[in-house]
Amino acid sequence: MEVTIVGAGLVGCLLACFLARRGHQVTLYERRPDPRERRAGDAGRSINLALSERGLDALRRLRLDDRVRAAALPMAGRMMHAQDGGLSFQPYSAGGAHAINSIGRAALNRELLEAATALPGVRVRFGHRLTGLDERRGTLAFDPGGGEARARVVIGADGARSAVRARLQRLPGVSFSQDYLDYGYKELSIPALRGQFALDPGALHIWPRGRSMMIALPNPDRSFTCTLFWPHDTLAALDTPHKVRAYFAEHYPDAFELMPGLVAGYRDNPVGHLVTVRCSPWHVTTPAATVGLIGDAAHAIVPFYGQGANCGFEDCVELERCLDRTGDDFPRALELFERRRADTDVIARLALDNFVEMRDRVGSRAFLAGKRVEHALERVLPGYRSRYELVSFTTTPYAEVERRVARQRRWAAAAGLGAATAAVSGLVALVRARADG
Amino acid sequence: MEVTIVGAGLVGCLLACFLARRGHQVTLYERRPDPRERRAGDAGRSINLALSERGLDALRRLRLDDRVRAAALPMAGRMMHAQDGGLSFQPYSAGGAHAINSIGRAALNRELLEAATALPGVRVRFGHRLTGLDERRGTLAFDPGGGEARARVVIGADGARSAVRARLQRLPGVSFSQDYLDYGYKELSIPALRGQFALDPGALHIWPRGRSMMIALPNPDRSFTCTLFWPHDTLAALDTPHKVRAYFAEHYPDAFELMPGLVAGYRDNPVGHLVTVRCSPWHVTTPAATVGLIGDAAHAIVPFYGQGANCGFEDCVELERCLDRTGDDFPRALELFERRRADTDVIARLALDNFVEMRDRVGSRAFLAGKRVEHALERVLPGYRSRYELVSFTTTPYAEVERRVARQRRWAAAAGLGAATAAVSGLVALVRARADG
Numbered sequence: 001m002e003v004t005i006v007g008a009g010l011v012g013c014l015l016a017c018f019l020a021r022r023g024h025q026v027t028l029y030e031r032r033p034d035p036r037e038r039r040a041g042d043a044g045r046s047i048n049l050a051l052s053e054r055g056l057d058a059l060r061r062l063r064l065d066d067r068v069r070a071a072a073l074p075m076a077g078r079m080m081h082a083q084d085g086g087l088s089f090q091p092y093s094a095g096g097a098h099a100i101n102s103i104g105r106a107a108l109n110r111e112l113l114e115a116a117t118a119l120p121g122v123r124v125r126f127g128h129r130l131t132g133l134d135e136r137r138g139t140l141a142f143d144p145g146g147g148e149a150r151a152r153v154v155i156g157a158d159g160a161r162s163a164v165r166a167r168l169q170r171l172p173g174v175s176f177s178q179d180y181l182d183y184g185y186k187e188l189s190i191p192a193l194r195g196q197f198a199l200d201p202g203a204l205h206i207w208p209r210g211r212s213m214m215i216a217l218p219n220p221d222r223s224f225t226c227t228l229f230w231p232h233d234t235l236a237a238l239d240t241p242h243k244v245r246a247y248f249a250e251h252y253p254d255a256f257e258l259m260p261g262l263v264a265g266y267r268d269n270p271v272g273h274l275v276t277v278r279c280s281p282w283h284v285t286t287p288a289a290t291v292g293l294i295g296d297a298a299h300a301i302v303p304f305y306g307q308g309a310n311c312g313f314e315d316c317v318e319l320e321r322c323l324d325r326t327g328d329d330f331p332r333a334l335e336l337f338e339r340r341r342a343d344t345d346v347i348a349r350l351a352l353d354n355f356v357e358m359r360d361r362v363g364s365r366a367f368l369a370g371k372r373v374e375h376a377l378e379r380v381l382p383g384y385r386s387r388y389e390l391v392s393f394t395t396t397p398y399a400e401v402e403r404r405v406a407r408q409r410r411w412a413a414a415a416g417l418g419a420a421t422a423a424v425s426g427l428v429a430l431v432r433a434r435a436d437g
Numbered sequence: 438m439e440v441t442i443v444g445a446g447l448v449g450c451l452l453a454c455f456l457a458r459r460g461h462q463v464t465l466y467e468r469r470p471d472p473r474e475r476r477a478g479d480a481g482r483s484i485n486l487a488l489s490e491r492g493l494d495a496l497r498r499l500r501l502d503d504r505v506r507a508a509a510l511p512m513a514g515r516m517m518h519a520q521d522g523g524l525s526f527q528p529y530s531a532g533g534a535h536a537i538n539s540i541g542r543a544a545l546n547r548e549l550l551e552a553a554t555a556l557p558g559v560r561v562r563f564g565h566r567l568t569g570l571d572e573r574r575g576t577l578a579f580d581p582g583g584g585e586a587r588a589r590v591v592i593g594a595d596g597a598r599s600a601v602r603a604r605l606q607r608l609p610g611v612s613f614s615q616d617y618l619d620y621g622y623k624e625l626s627i628p629a630l631r632g633q634f635a636l637d638p639g640a641l642h643i644w645p646r647g648r649s650m651m652i653a654l655p656n657p658d659r660s661f662t663c664t665l666f667w668p669h670d671t672l673a674a675l676d677t678p679h680k681v682r683a684y685f686a687e688h689y690p691d692a693f694e695l696m697p698g699l700v701a702g703y704r705d706n707p708v709g710h711l712v713t714v715r716c717s718p719w720h721v722t723t724p725a726a727t728v729g730l731i732g733d734a735a736h737a738i739v740p741f742y743g744q745g746a747n748c749g750f751e752d753c754v755e756l757e758r759c760l761d762r763t764g765d766d767f768p769r770a771l772e773l774f775e776r777r778r779a780d781t782d783v784i785a786r787l788a789l790d791n792f793v794e795m796r797d798r799v800g801s802r803a804f805l806a807g808k809r810v811e812h813a814l815e816r817v818l819p820g821y822r823s824r825y826e827l828v829s830f831t832t833t834p835y836a837e838v839e840r841r842v843a844r845q846r847r848w849a850a851a852a853g854l855g856a857a858t859a860a861v862s863g864l865v866a867l868v869r870a871r872a873d874g
Contacts, residue, residue, distance in 0.1 A: 169615070172710040173669075177614030178606070232610075273609040 001328060004029065004140065004151035006130050007158030010105070011295030011312035013112035015157055017062050018316050020119040022328060027149075028122070029142065031129035031158075035110055048217040048225045049108060050075065050100040050204065050306035052392040058313035061320075064115055071107050073218045074099035079203035085254045088368065089203060093386075094375040098393040100204070100306060102217040104225075108309075130163040138289035153330045154291045157312075160277055162297035168284060177278045181302065181355075183212075184232050184271040190258045192222035198258045199224060206358060207252050213359035214252055226255070229304075229359065235271055274302045276348050280341065283334035292334040294319065299344040304354040305391060307347050314395065315340065343398040350391065350398070384408060438765060441466065441577065441588035443567050444595030447542070448732030448749040450549035452594055454499050455753050457556040459765060464586075465559070466579065468566035468595075472547055485654040485662045486545060487512065487537040487641065487743035489829040495750035498757075501552055508544050510655045511536035516640035522691040525805065526640060530823075531812040535830040537641070537743060539654040541662075545746075567600040575726035590767045591728045594749075597714055599734035605721060614715045618739065618792075620649075621672050621708040622664050627695045629659035635695045636661060643795060644689050650796035651689060663692070666796065672708055711739045713785050717778060720771035729771040731756060736781040741791040742828060744784050751832065752777065780835040787828065787835070821845060 001024045005012045008030035016026045049055075051072060059065040076099040077091040092098055116122045125142075132141030133154065140149045156164025169176045190198050199205055201218035212234060216224040228235070238244045241263045248256040256262065277300035283292035295312030318340050322333035361367045374386045385394070385408075390401040438461045442449045445467035453463045488509060496502040513536040514528040529535055553559045562579075569578030570591065577586045593601025606613045627635050636642055638655035649671060653661040665672070675681045678700040685693040693699070714737035720729035732749030755777050759770035798804045811823045822831070822845075827838040 172712075173617050175614075175616045177612075177616075177715075179612045179614075180610050275609075278614075 001025070001153060001330065002027070002151070003153045003155065003330070004149065006140075006154065006156045006164050007162075007297070008113060008116075008124050008126070009157065009159060009295075010109055010112060010309050011316065012157035013109065013116045014058060014062075014313055015155065015294060015316045015319070016116040016122050017064070017112070017119060018320050020116070020121045021062070022320075022323065024121065024328075026116075026122045027151075028116070028124040029128040029130065029140070029149075030124060030126050032126065034124075034126045035106065035113065048219070048227075049103050049105055049309050050217065051103055051108075052100045052306065052310055053098075054307070054314040054395055055310040056101075057395050058317050061317065062115065064111070067111055067115075068103065068108060069101065071111065071220065072101035072103040073201055073220065074101050075202060075204045075217070077203055079200055079205045081205060081207045081252075081254055083209070083251065083253070089200075090368065090371055091375070093389050093393060098389070099202075100392055102204070102219070104219060105309075130158070133164060133167040133291065135167070135284055135286050135289050135291045138286075152289050154289060156291070156293045156297045157295050158297050160275055160296045160300035162293065164291065165277075165279055165293055165297050168279065168282075168291065168293070171284060174284075175278075175280045177276075179276045181274040181352075182231055183229055183274055183355075184235050185274060186228045186230070186235060186266065186271055187269050188214075188226040188228065188259060188265045189261060190216060190224040190226055190255065191260065193258065195222070197222045197224070207255065208359050208361075209251055210360055214255065215358075216255070226259075229274075229355070232271070238266065241267075276301055276352065278345070278348065281338055282341070283331075283338070285331040285334070290331045290334060292330075292337070299341070299348060301344075301348045301351045302355060303351070304358055305347065305351040307351060307391065311344060311347055311398075315344075317395075346398040346402050347391070350387075438462070438590060438767065439464070439588070440590045440592065440767070441586065443577075443591065443593050443601050444599075444734070445550060445553075445561050445563070446594065446596060446732075447546055447549060447746050448753065449594035450546065450553045451495060451499075451750055452592065452731060452753045452756070453553040453559050454501075454549070454556060455757050457553070457558045458499070459757075459760065461558065461765075463553075463559045464588075465553070465561040466565040466567065466577070466586075467561060467563050469563065471561075471563045472543065472550065485656070485664075486540050486542055486746050487654070488540055488545075489537045489743065489747055490535075491744070491751040491832055492747040493538075494832050495754050498754065499552065501548070504548055504552075505540065505545060506538065508548065508657065509538035509540040510638055510657065511538055512639060512641045512654070514640055516637055516642045518642060518644045518689075518691055520646070520688065520690070526637075527805065527808050528812070530826050530830060535826070536639075537829055539641070539656070541656060542746075567595070570601060570604040570728065572604070572721055572723050572726050572728045575723075589726050591726060593728070593730045593734040594732050595734050597712055597733045597737035599730065601728065602714075602716055602730055602734050605716065605719075605728065605730070608721060611721075612715075612717045614713075616713045618711040618789075619668055620666055620711055620792075621669050622666050622711060623672060623703065623708050624706050625651075625663040625665065625696060625702045626698060627653060627661040627663055627692065628697065630695065632659070634659045634661070644692065645796050645798075646688055647797055651692065652795075653692070663696075666711075666792070669708070675703065678704075713738055713789065715782070715785065718775055719778070720768075720775070722768040722771070727768045727771060729767075729774070736778070736785060738781075738785045738788045739792060740788070741795055742784065742788040744788060744828065748781060748784055748835075752781075783835040783839050784828070787824075 003019055003024045003026050005016055005026060005028045008028040012028055016028055019026050051068065056065050059068050076096040077089050080088045080090065092100065117124060128142040130140060131143045138150055138152055140151055140154065154164065156162050158164055168174050192198065197218060199216065205216040205224070207214040212230040214226055214228050216226040218224055238247055244263050244266045248262060279293065279298060282298045283290060294315045296308065301308055301311065319333065319337050322336040325336060326332040387401060387405045390396050390404065391398065396404070440456055440461045440463050442453055442463060442465045445465040449465055453465055456463050488505065493502050496505050513533040514526050517525045517527065529537065554561060565579040567577060568580045575587055575589055577588055577591065591601065593599050595601055605611050629635065634655060636653065642653040642661070644651040649667040651663055651665050653663040655661055675684055681700050681703045685699060716730065716735060719735045720727060731752045733745065738745055738748065756770065756774050759773040762773060763769040824838060824842045827833050827841065828835065833841065
């Protein structure tokens with residue numbers, strides 16, 4: 001089968017690998033030039049990724065996991081930076097057994113592009129921006145050059161601002177939403193200090209500050225990429241070098257000392273937006289063509305659970321399952337794939353919820369105590385797993401994670417009630433014994 | 438001030454009247470030809486409107502209410518048609534004091550277009566489809582002809598599938614949703630019977646059938662326009678004349694006998710879609726231009742509360758208030774107008790909720806009994822008003838309607854509790870008296 005994928009980003013390239021392995025002829029159209037020929041890169045435009053089990057599982061199926069891990073740095077927990085400079089480390093799992101993996105988006109994209117183009121049957125057309133898509137005729141149009149292509153199967157892997165989805169949205173019956181947070185993000189850098197990491201490279205660093213926060217992820221060159229998640233009005237208010245320095249000196253004093261390029265980075269790096277996208281259905285089939293969506297194009301989420309790319313990679317695994325079950329009948333496979341929305345709706349919500357946890361609650365005593373209790377339960381109770389662990393270190397479907405967490409809470413509540421009942425019974429017996437005595 | 442309005446539908450024409458009265462120069466761009474020159478009309482494409490107080494209030498401010506009322510038929514209540522042909526009438530207000538007004542969209546649009554074009558400073562450009570809008574330069578482009586216009590103030594009154602909104606949606610930070618029901622609508626007709634109305638013309642007729650329903654509104658030519666609101670699968674399933682006749686004979690037997698053109702109408706009339714649109718913000722201001730949205734373009738709702746046009750007309754009144762308060766400073770007025778979202782969000786939800794009520798609960802004994810209690814309370818308690826009455830027969834802001842309904846429920850609950858307390862006290866006293874005796 002000939003399959004057209006729009007977008008040669010992370011998910012587009014990975015999907016091309018899966019489909020080529022199944023014997024399909026894949027053409028990837030990408031609006032940007034070949035990243036392997038670019039020098040500039042995407043400085044200040046993309047959050048570092050935290051690859052975890054769902055992403056690694058997808059890569060493992062293509063034997064790409066070792067290559068990718070070699071370019072990544074494991075982070076076994078969160079390092080919280082209090083305003084007074086105090087540090088506290090919270091392992092992501094009991095005993096720090098599991099880690100998430102920091103990797104730059106550009107590096108990962110290059111690996112996946114290499115992997116895809118090395119496969120027979122995959123070709124990539126760079127500098128092709130989709131300007132038209134007619135599912136009734138099975139045609140695509142591109143700028144520049146105005147070329148037209150025909151396709152019976154089109155999969156949009158073209159991200160949160162998907163051009164393929166823009167076409168679907170115009171069809172009656174396609175429900176859609178884009179919800180922006182009132183927050184922007186901006187990237188900054190903590191360079192290596194005398195050739196060494198300036199902070200512990202084995203952790204994801206968080207500076208929770210109530211309404212806003214900063215995070216930092218390590219890079220192989222021993223720098224850290226920092227990302228501010230601030231309300232737009234705060235971001236806009238720091239409009240002079242003096243204000244930038246004064247604000248960081250007050251709110252992020254330990255990081256401020258490690259950021260010699262702060263003022264220039266703050267001035268030059270753009271403000272990114274944080275959007276959650278929902279769309280239903282994700283596909284349309286006509287006699288001429290089937291058009292579907294995958295990854296961020298189908299369900300962009302905010303980055304606060306570190307699951308955007310992991311979820312997109314898992315989409316590829318799930319679509320492969322749907323192809324297995326339908327004998328590579330793409331219209332039927334894309335119909336089956338719609339069931340995944342139950343899972344992507346859950347992670348979209350968890351990602352939003354986790355922003356509040358990261359910027360606000362994660363620094364509190366109650367939160368830290370809760371995490372300690374959770375890890376103790378993980379050690380003591382066979383089968384008990386925290387939500388974070390189920391999301392990040394298993395491939396349990398997201399919706400099933402939520403059902404399991406709810407079950408575990410009921411058990412814990414029942415156990416607590418049981419203990420309380422026993423205590424009261426004991427007390428009653430004691431009182432009676434004394435009354436009788 | 439020169440103001441450009443995109444869309445010469447109901448709200449666009451009414452807004453032009455309001456703005457021209459304030460001394461502004463208004464240009465209306467409309468993609469369709471002049472409806473006054475058309476013969477065909479929009480058969481089968483638009484639900485009859487039920488004009489109620491919010492719409493009439495807006496028309497009254499322009500002294501247009503008498504003209505419009507003359508073309509409308511008052512409906513003082515709902516006439517429910519049971520499957521066995523049994524009828525029951527529910528007045529919309531206590532004693533049938535208030536009525537909503539059935540009017541065809543095309544007739545109303547012509548009246549408003551006449552009113553707008555009769556005013557100095559208003560001009561209309563028909564056959565102009567908006568194809569481009571650049572708020573950074575203050576330019577608009579139109580098809581056919583490819584003309585470009587400049588504008589400092591652009592207001593999109595171009596409906597649920599607004600082209601102006603499509604431009605706003607592409608700006609980062611503009612949250613948006615379109616939610617389709619799994620239901621379609623299709624129009625049919627009950628012609629006059631021997632020159633007379635075939636049903637009571639003083640009511641809105643409803644055939645509630647659980648998952649689906651039909652309604653009928655009277656027309657001045659003594660016909661009724663019927664609208665089916667059915668699940669898409671049901672609409673698609675009736676694909677032969679036999680199936681259409683059999684289905685109507687079974688589910689709508691009394692109407693079936695009054696619909697000689699049923700089979701042709703069912704076959705020829707298109708299926709419409711039911712969408713709820715939300716957008717935030719509704720406007721954007723640059724140094725070159727201010728672009729805003731009004732009516733369905735800003736907040737399309739489903740038709741089940743009869744408030745779509747009424748809400749759009751009330752938008753015009755509210756925008757006029759904002760212009761009053763800002764001295765006709767459009768950027769500031771449109772910023773103030775954003776507060777109206779609190780009201781339009783409420784009516785969007787009520788319209789969705791009312792679908793369930795109309796198709797399902799409206800025929801039940803519990804519902805009828807509830808309505809009787811409500812009307813009794815309206816007669817007995819000073820100030821008590823049902824939600825339907827507040828929405829349809831007052832201009833109380835929608836959000837305030839909800840707060841008032843909540844207050845009334847608390848009072849009623851407290852009164853009920855008071856009565857129960859009194860009863861229990863009496864019982865206790867009685868028991869004590871007997872025990873003492």
